[in-house]
Amino acid sequence: MHIIFYFLISILFLFSINASASTPAPSDPFAESCNALSPSAEKTAIPPITMGTTNNLRRTTGSLITAKGSPVIIYGKLLDEYCMPISDARIEAWQESTSKVIGSGTTFSNNLGLFTLLGVFPPEASANTLVHIMVYREDFPDFKTAIYLNNPTSTNTPLGIPSLTAHLDTSDTANNLGAPYYITLTLERKVQYRQY
Secondary structure (H helix, E strand, O other): HHHHHHHHHHHHHHHHHHHHHOOOOOOOOOOOOOOOOOOOOOOOOOOOOOOOOOOOOOOOOOOOOOOEEEEEEEEEEEEEEOOEEEEEEEOEEEEEEOEEEEEEEEEEEOOOOEEEEEEOOOOOOOOEEEEEEEEEEOOOEEEEEEEOOOOOOOOOOHHHOOOOOOOOOOOOOOOOOOOOEEEEEEEEEOOOOOOO
């Protein structure tokens, strides 16, 4: 009786190994190299006077009116130059299209360095949709940049900001919050020790 029991257990164990081997591993949308530091912008557009208190850039805080266009969700990941996640960073962001601010907001990165922003892709097809981001964290210099939700049509980017284009994940069809965009930002730590 015990032999039959152990035989059945071993068959189930082998079946579970074969089943897991045939299942492809999900692709990591953040599987980008973190060796290169993300370009920082010395000058950015002037931020809104009042920064929103949520991560929703589709509308101003307290307003029920949302911006026109297709909803998008931006998944970001903050890493340092050693590919370690940056947690508890304050991220202030505002979105603009054709130099008009759509909405602004504030969020924080979690223990894995992940953050989320809700945005909108405006109906103007020719517009370069920018999401301006400012990152504040102790032990790191203030970081400012802009993320394009579409590739700029010209080589001259607005404000002279190096192009950081968010990656659109077309395989994520179950997402009902909007088109998912992914971006990894790699920041450099401050030098904490005096060098002689």
